[in-house]
Amino acid sequence: MKLLKYFSLLAIALLFSCSSDDDNILPINETEDLILVKNFENNQHKISIYTQTGMFELGYNKIYFQIKIGDTFIDNAQVSWKPIMHMMNMSHSCPYSAITRKPNTETLYEGYIVFQMPGNDQEHWELSVDYTVDGEEFTLSETIQVPPSTKKRVNVFTGSDEVRYIVALIEPTDSKVAVNDMSAGIFRMENMMNFPIVDDYTLKIDPRMPGMGNHSSPNNQHLTQSNSDQFYHGKLSLTMTGYWKINLQLLNAQDEVLKGEEVTETNVSSSIYFEIEF
Numbered sequence: 001m002k003l004l005k006y007f008s009l010l011a012i013a014l015l016f017s018c019s020s021d022d023d024n025i026l027p028i029n030e031t032e033d034l035i036l037v038k039n040f041e042n043n044q045h046k047i048s049i050y051t052q053t054g055m056f057e058l059g060y061n062k063i064y065f066q067i068k069i070g071d072t073f074i075d076n077a078q079v080s081w082k083p084i085m086h087m088m089n090m091s092h093s094c095p096y097s098a099i100t101r102k103p104n105t106e107t108l109y110e111g112y113i114v115f116q117m118p119g120n121d122q123e124h125w126e127l128s129v130d131y132t133v134d135g136e137e138f139t140l141s142e143t144i145q146v147p148p149s150t151k152k153r154v155n156v157f158t159g160s161d162e163v164r165y166i167v168a169l170i171e172p173t174d175s176k177v178a179v180n181d182m183s184a185g186i187f188r189m190e191n192m193m194n195f196p197i198v199d200d201y202t203l204k205i206d207p208r209m210p211g212m213g214n215h216s217s218p219n220n221q222h223l224t225q226s227n228s229d230q231f232y233h234g235k236l237s238l239t240m241t242g243y244w245k246i247n248l249q250l251l252n253a254q255d256e257v258l259k260g261e262e263v264t265e266t267n268v269s270s271s272i273y274f275e276i277e278f
Contacts, residue, residue: 059153159258164189
């Protein structure tokens with residue numbers, strides 16, 4: 001009888017312990033490695049926009065956001081967006097992705113935007129987010145800040161084929177003295193609002209250190225297109241810390257050079273390039 005009473009008390013203790021543990025389960029924080037950039041709000045919803053740096057940057061930006069009504073996350077919204085640069089005498093967009101749910105998360109949406117020019121006192125970027133919740137459509141629009149960059153991360157130019165191109169550095173974001181994974185996005189201007197990715201091009205790279213005799217580095221691999229994300233991937237060898245100029249040449253599917261020049265003894269730099277300093 002005493003043994004039965006003991007087991008009954010143990011079962012009750014375990015039951016309360018489990019209930020207490022359930023009550024103390026902490027909410028999921030899926031933005032702990034991200035920094036808030038801006039909140040878009042209306043009377044019903046709040047869209048919180050995050051990046052790794054806490055700001056929008058000139059060039060490629062990976063962007064994450066959450067949608068909330070009160071304290072509840074909306075995890076089933078249909079979402080699209082459009083960035084618009086309002087200039088003094090015209091408006092245009094830029095390369096940007098569709099929005100998807102971030103894999104293995106419950107609350108995060110993600111996408112990318114490539115800002116090809118900074119804002120200023122007279123010209124600014126506006127980001128509009130269209131979303132549908134339970135069949136009802138909403139739009140939130142806000143002016144956003146895109147400051148100039150101290151290093152060149154994006155090139156905008158007209159190729160020898162008379163097509164306007166945007167070439168943006170994606171990786172590396174944390175350069176090391178090593179052979180780094182390198183990636184870039186290559187887009188063409190179809191019209192003022194559409195900038196699709198180009199296919200089957202090649203982005204040749206020639207990294208140089210202008211402050212160290214313009215020396216290069218071994219084991220670089222030119223960037224070619226990946227089927228997985230449609231971006232261009234290669235290898236960038238950085239043999240020491242400091243300032244590097246990554247000279248570029250853009251070739252089409254027929255291996256014709258559309259823009260950029262080889263670095264030689266008489267030509268120290270290409271007309272298109274990225275800059276990295278670490």
